[in-house]
Amino acid sequence: MDYMLKPEDFVGVSFWIISIGMVASTAFFFLEGNSVSKHWQTSVRVAGLVTLIAAVHYFYMRDVWVSTGESPLVYRYIDWLLTVPLQMVEFYLILAAVGAASAGIFWRLLIGTIIMLVGGFMGEAGYINPVVGFIVGIAGWIYILYEVFAGEAAQASASSNSEGMKSAFNAMKWIVSIGWSIYPIGYFLGYLSGAGADPATLNWVYNLADFVNKIAFGLIIWAAAKADTAKA
Ligand SMILES: *C/C=C(C)/C=C/C=C(C)/C=C/C1=C(C)CCCC1(C)C
Numbered sequence: 001m002d003y004m005l006k007p008e009d010f011v012g013v014s015f016w017i018i019s020i021g022m023v024a025s026t027a028f029f030f031l032e033g034n035s036v037s038k039h040w041q042t043s044v045r046v047a048g049l050v051t052l053i054a055a056v057h058y059f060y061m062r063d064v065w066v067s068t069g070e071s072p073l074v075y076r077y078i079d080w081l082l083t084v085p086l087q088m089v090e091f092y093l094i095l096a097a098v099g100a101a102s103a104g105i106f107w108r109l110l111i112g113t114i115i116m117l118v119g120g121f122m123g124e125a126g127y128i129n130p131v132v133g134f135i136v137g138i139a140g141w142i143y144i145l146y147e148v149f150a151g152e153a154a155q156a157s158a159s160s161n162s163e164g165m166k167s168a169f170n171a172m173k174w175i176v177s178i179g180w181s182i183y184p185i186g187y188f189l190g191y192l193s194g195a196g197a198d199p200a201t202l203n204w205v206y207n208l209a210d211f212v213n214k215i216a217f218g219l220i221i222w223a224a225a226k227a228d229t230a231k232a
Pocket residue numbers: 080083084087116117119120121133134137138141180183184187210213214
């Protein structure tokens with residue numbers, strides 16, 4: 001067994017780069033949490049918690065990949081199971097910062113998340129047919145999209161008059177629709193499109209997705225918080 005990262009192991013390199021990117025982002029979000037106005041501080045710090053949790057998992061995932069060439073399936077899903085609900089907390093906090101949120105919004109987003117991740121995990125781990133897992137996962141995702149685009153969360157955002165909150169909420173809509181679509185694309189390419197499983201494609205696409213949806217997602221919240229703080 002060989003534990004060294006090899007120059008031709010591009011997936012391993014992507015694990016490495018993103019694990020370090022998560023560490024750097026964590027430092028950045030925690031420090032910047034001090035320089036935004038009070039009602040944004042928790043949101044920016046929660047973005048830092050998301051990248052912190054991911055950083056720890058990425059160190060383990062990288063080792064699994066580099067030493068075995070296998071998908072770090074369990075670490076990947078434990079990471080998602082912790083970080084995606086935290087991102088749902090973000091949605092809620094951004095609405096709550098302007099007093100527009102009800103707890104029901106958070107619970108519905110959480111239920112959609114759990115259906116999405118349980119479906120994906122069972123399909124990837126082979127407990128159920130990968131096509132069935134994919135369909136269940138997509139169903140959970142559609143439920144989240146409905147809540148964010150048309151449900152109570154959308155109405156709460158529309159009725160608020162805070163510009164900073166509106167721009168943060170709009171950007172988050174793009175993240176859960178376009179940014180998150182990278183994950184099912186990875187699953188499809190990894191399990192459903194070819195003759196057998198393709199762990200290399202699966203993992204570099206998931207790694208790219210995490211880069212966009214954890215680091216860029218946090219930066220969007222940070223940018224909205226900064227702009228809003230400058231106005232106040
Ligand atoms: C930080 C981690 C994040 C934001 C992870 C998000 C994961 C998804 C949006 C996964 C979605 C999936 C589907 C929509 C269908 C197939 C199975 C999944 C779990 C890959």
